Amino acid sequence: MNEYNFPENFLDSLNEEPGFDRENFVAAHENIISPTSIRINPFKESILKTNEQVPWCAEGYYLDSRPSFTFDPLFHSGCYYVQEASSMFIDHILKYTRTNKDEPIKVLDLCAAPGGKSTLINSAITSTDLLVSNEIIKTRVPVLCDNLNRWGTANTIVSNNDPRDFSRITGFFDTILVDAPCSGSGMFRKDAAAMNEWSEANVNLCRQRQERILADVYPALKEDGHLIYSTCSYSYQENEEIVDWLCREFNMESVRIPIYKEWGIVETVSPEHKAWGYRFYPGKVKGEGLFAACLKKKQETDELPVFKTKGHQKLALQEIELIKQYIKEPDAYYYNKVNDDWLAIGRAHKESLDTLQRHLYIKKSGVRIGKLMGNDLIPDHELALSLYINKDKVLQTELNINQAIQFLRRDNIEINTTDKGWSLMNFEGHALGWAKLLPNRINNYFPKELRILANAPSSSL
Template identity: 45%
Template sequence: MSNKLPVDLVRHLQGDPQFDYNAFVSIHDNEQKTSSVRINPKKRFDLSLLDIDKNIPWCEGGFYLNKRPVFTLDPLFHAGCYYSQEASSMFLDQVVRQLKLNVAPIRALDLCSAPGGKATLLNAVLHDDSLLVANEIIKSRAAILRDNLVKWGNSNVVVSNNDPAAFSRLPGYFDLAVIDAPCSGSGMFHKDHDAIDEWSIANVKLCSERQQRIIASSIATVKTGGYVFYSTCSYSQEENEDIVDWMIDTFDLEPITVSVDSSWGIQETLSKKYNAASYRFYPHKVSGEGFFCAVLRKTGLQEGFAVKKIKVEKNNAPQSLASKWADMSGHYSFLYHDLLHIFPSVYEHDLAALQKVLYLKNAGTEIGRVVGNDLVPSHDLALSNRIHKDIPFLNLNLEDMLTYLRKESLSTTVNREELKGWIIVRYKGVDLGWIKAMTNRINNYYPKEARIANL
């Protein structure tokens, strides 16, 4: 495959004295790829159920697998016990911990968030009382992002579907903005050979211009002293170090150095103009795909957004009803799109502000639809980390659970259980969804759009 690598890209990389051309070509000729996952710290399960090889050194809770499983056939994957994420991009975990952004509550934005790898990582590593806004401009991808964060199970999350420019209406609001910018994708050549045919110098230029537009239109949302984590899956300097220099030139930002263990194989680089520290991941040096990132801090004075001035509308949601189904400590309930949701009380004004300036796909945890004095529980509640632990449940074996995930009728063995009303189905101690036990049958309430195919 080496003769397929873009000549212009390789020629440019060879200008770097640290670049090992032969090793780079050799790894792209090698069809062996790594598989890695990141564990959800709030959903406890037996790690021996995963074929773990070793830890990912720059990410707590990140693991390499001996071989890539069929995730679709693993109920633990559908329950949000872990996320299948490329190892290099898990470096964000290391950055958050070194900057101590996890020791106290902060407001964080993942600007280009779908499908949700970095958003679920932030939702795991940040302080439990932080607020995370995960945004995606493309509607269909925003739906996937929502689903992945629902699986993760936390209520301190807002999913938005907006152009990045919308965040300029929230000046100085966020302590951290993660900008994993759309790019030309050369870092994925080892994993996805088809990406090679789509690469061109012209596309690199277009991506660089798009990256600048995204940053310029949204950077005001970062507060003074706040941080920007900028990343791509590109090897091109025009999308990486040059963008970092442009950000420093234009927006009162200073580069931040992150400590990197030499054994990790991460290549530390410096930008041309400002010698800004940046970090490159090459598949011949690390067990992972191509990746670039840099960290900057906002030093210029940024006017802040007055959250407390936002009027909170009268709340007619039945608070006592929510408490029958979910742990409401530090939370309140509200109606959103005619569905009952729960959200951290400390961010009630924040949510009102976000609703005024953004289109929200989801906020907090949807727990169900109010019907009279009762609730029809939602699938989101079944996956929530705040669901009451005393709700009746039924343990299923793997065969019956896969039947459930296909949204098929459960076996007669299951049907003979002494069940009544709404029941959580559980696998290996982890909740996956609802069934409703009637007099003569059991109804499967797994969402139709999420059901798995007959593999």
Template identity: 40%
Template sequence: MDFPEAFTQQMQSLLGQSEWQAMLAALEQKPSVSIRVNPFKGTKEQLAILNSQFSISSVQWSSMGKYLSERPDFTLDPAFHAGAYYVQEASSMFLEQAVRQCPTPQVVLDLCAAPGGKSTLLRSLLPDDTLLVANEPIKSRANILRENIIKWGHEGTVVTCNYPKDFAKLGPTFDIIVVDAPCSGEGMFRKDNPALEMWSPANVELCAERQREIVETIWPTLKPGGHLIYSTCTYNTRENEENVRYFCQTLGAQTVEIPVKTEWNITGSLLPDFPEPVYRFMPHKTRGEGFFLAMIKKEGTLISKPHPHPKPDLDDNVQCSMLNVQCLINSLHQPIISRLIKHLYPLHMGIAVSEKKGNKTLPHHSLAMSRNLSPDAYPTADLTLEQALSYLRHEAIRIDDPKGYTIVRYNGMPLGFVNNLGNRANNLYPAEWRIRRV
């Protein structure tokens, strides 16, 4: 790979010539392929199917992460579309270790959440009665986030499309805020050629300033004693250690140590005068792409009011005001969701159960994806691989029975709804999500 001279000088200065050469050699290798299994859907049987095709090994710092020996065509795997797993870069799964150091939260914000890797990871780890707000300010990316959250199938998530400043009216609301900040992308050069082409020292400075603005803007919504997890996929200290030091000095934050095992080969701070606990994933030391994470804590004592009910209750319906969609939410979340609706722009909440199209009310795709849907709520029809791919392409399919709204499945995993008329089945899979390849 050919790197800009300024980038090469930067890395030589940070690592030294010998280690920089080791990193260069690592970057010439193929990127690793990794997935994270959905604990609500990813069964041992589905993993066995993958294992029959590829050699699978565990990601050391992730309870649900798996490396694959080769990259399959995920687009042509119905299990991927059913939300049985998420394709995620292994290094970024280290977020799990940070979350495990935090007290049990009531409300968590993933501020820069698209396409959904960290949000689905958070949702897999958090207790059922914790509400996750997954936010993405750019509408096109927010729609992708919404798709992945729906496929994950957990009712305890709200997807919003807002800029950090829009959260100001909420006040101190969140126990944990995750900021996977937009960055210069140095850690993805091996996989993302446009990031390499766009790199410049000026862009690094621009990114660092924007990252500071994002964290400073959202900081007032973090509860006293709450935790902010800051991450990037870049190497330079300007966007990493120097920003963390700035947050500590300007916001009065304290860094929080995350226990790690020696064999994980995680690198610490590369800034000589900043020996605080930060965590770097370097491709010549860890199996994955470049990644940086630090956790900081706000001054004060975190006070979380206990929920009035010991278990989630899905009996309350909340009408989503934008898409004529009827949603089912956990009643414990209703007060905070009411505030979110008032001040933010929600795209999805809880489990959408139905939507009005013209004068018809149709079952929503989110309902078929839900982990809470009773197996006998709707008739089911099992599809072959060929039929499943036709369904996912939004093509017409035929099933023998039963008539009416039916959930179609592949290997026991729900893929979505059809309306079976007998002579044909109207395909209700969201057209915007369809497989576009023949």
């Protein structure tokens, strides 16, 4: 080990990297605390104590200190997401490359868990656009679903597939984000344990895996579509060399993203194809290590075969009419039933959903509304957090901070009310979940797997 206990040979391996300043880099790791940043959900208005704005993301803000987000009800209601500031640069790329906002697009976040970049993409696109959030590792899918549920939108599909599975849907996506698994050196300041995993051999293994992932998913990108590639690594092999490889193997065209000098981002050019890349170094930016690049596909893409929709279940119109009562602007959505659960997704996305279900394993589509028992709805937690719930149809109960924490713990709560039935439990007007108000008690239906288990700290957001 050497300076700051960096892995052996690590600093030496970066000496020739574009923009690397060894002294500044070491000082940033030794003397500067990793900043805390959040990104506000633009669909859920709330009053948050924010400070300095992240310069490359309009919804991103730095906090003066790191509070206990676990005990902030607004976090659980999806009013914001805790996200590292450098990674918010993807928002800037998305908005720059979106030249025609009137033409709906389909976006794939290939390596999506835990969901930070997926919620970022979801904020940058419109309701007529579609986001497919894919997670390769099955055990990481639930946390991805939970974070997208909090965001509350109905234009997202979650899948659990290997990148090669997407080659079946040629030319389907307008934009693909590959935030690739990497050697993780950009996270050393936030996660010192990551240094134990770093080695030059691991860098080379990561590069091979990155090439396989990109080659596998490449057919799914349409002609003139954009590939956004990012890592949290400083290693040249995983960054500029990968961009050169994409240009060489697939004749991709580099896209230069405009940046401002005061942001502190280092703009790089790959040696072989002069492709643009963007490096984030702690000490130069207020954030962690990141590399990002954007490329355009120039090769013609075979058209996706058109299939006639057949074999779909015959949906009970009477049940659909009951479900529609709980949805704002209900005719804008397509309703489908999975086992006993009713789900809704934007009607504009029905054809895409049919295509994806034919070729991929779909974990979740749109918003899960709930189950019908006779003429009564047993509402799902997703419906509570969604932007589309018809709040005129359901009871609502406003909680104070102590009651909200009790609810999020799944504890018993005492409320002075004569209301009876299913009720949205709100904090500062934002739904946290469901409870059933009974004459002599309140049944708490906050999901067990999401409940707060930790002890409350002395500070809050």
